[in-house]
Amino acid sequence: VGNAVTRLLWNTLKVLEEHDFQKFKRELSKIQPKEGYERIELESVAGLSPAALATLLYSHYGRSHCVEVTVEVLRAIGQVQQAEHLLDMLQTGELGEVRSWHSTPRSTARTWLHFVEQHREQLIQRVTSVSPVLDQLYGHVLTNEQYQSIRGMPTPQEQMRLLYSFMPSWDVACKDLFLDALKKTNNHLLQDLQGQ
Structure with missing residues (x-):
């Protein structure tokens, strides 16, 4: 899976149980994205794997909005812990283009936030x-x-x-x-x- 944002979404989606992953897809097709963005239809995501759905979310909603949409859907299906984990990864620099959270001490990663x-x-x-x-x-x-x-x-x-x-x-x-x-x-x- 390509860039850091897509990988982060993929890592979030792949840990969902199968029935929760299907709930995620159904809820995704219902939410109303912010102005300027189209909803993703259920038919478009029905057969997708977590990796393919992560790629679609990124390409459809763009770098900034795809994470917001994913968090909103996770909360809506009761996966609050996964939503919080995704936000924590975001805050700790997981998406840093220069630094990787895994190789950078948290204190260093925080200096550019x-x-x-x-x-x-x-x-x-x-x-x-x-x-x-x-x-x-x-x-x-x-x-x-x-x-x-x-x-x-x-x-x-x-x-x-x-x-x-x-x-x-x-x-x-x-x-x-x-x-x-x-x-x-x-x-x-x-x-x-x-x-x-």
Whole structure:
């Protein structure tokens, strides 16, 4: 399987049980991708292997959006742990074009990550008021659908985890806006993290 993104998707899909893999395909054909992308029809994926489906996801949705779609589908079929693992691989530099996560110490891999990526776990655990952050991001970074789905999560930790699941499709400007929103709403926490 070709590039790093496709390999990461393949590694995620190939560990699913057969019935979960079939559920993944069915759910994939139902989800509504973001504007500018077409849905993948069930007939297109019915007979595909994990490797072939990973390649199709990459070619159909592109580098940034294919991971976001995969995470969304995994969550929808109850494979939350696999979705989190995929995001963790993303955050730890598995997709680095220059560095490989397997050959690079985690501390080194972290040096080229954005602040909000470096401190992902801390922010998920310690941001207690998420709504003001969402309000800052609404319309600029988050769509109405994403905003509402995050607001619907029962705990701040789950809200933050879902927010982070959308991050693979963000550019640096979006991450900067997220950081600015955190500074405005959780300044003491940010100062604490910056001092670490």
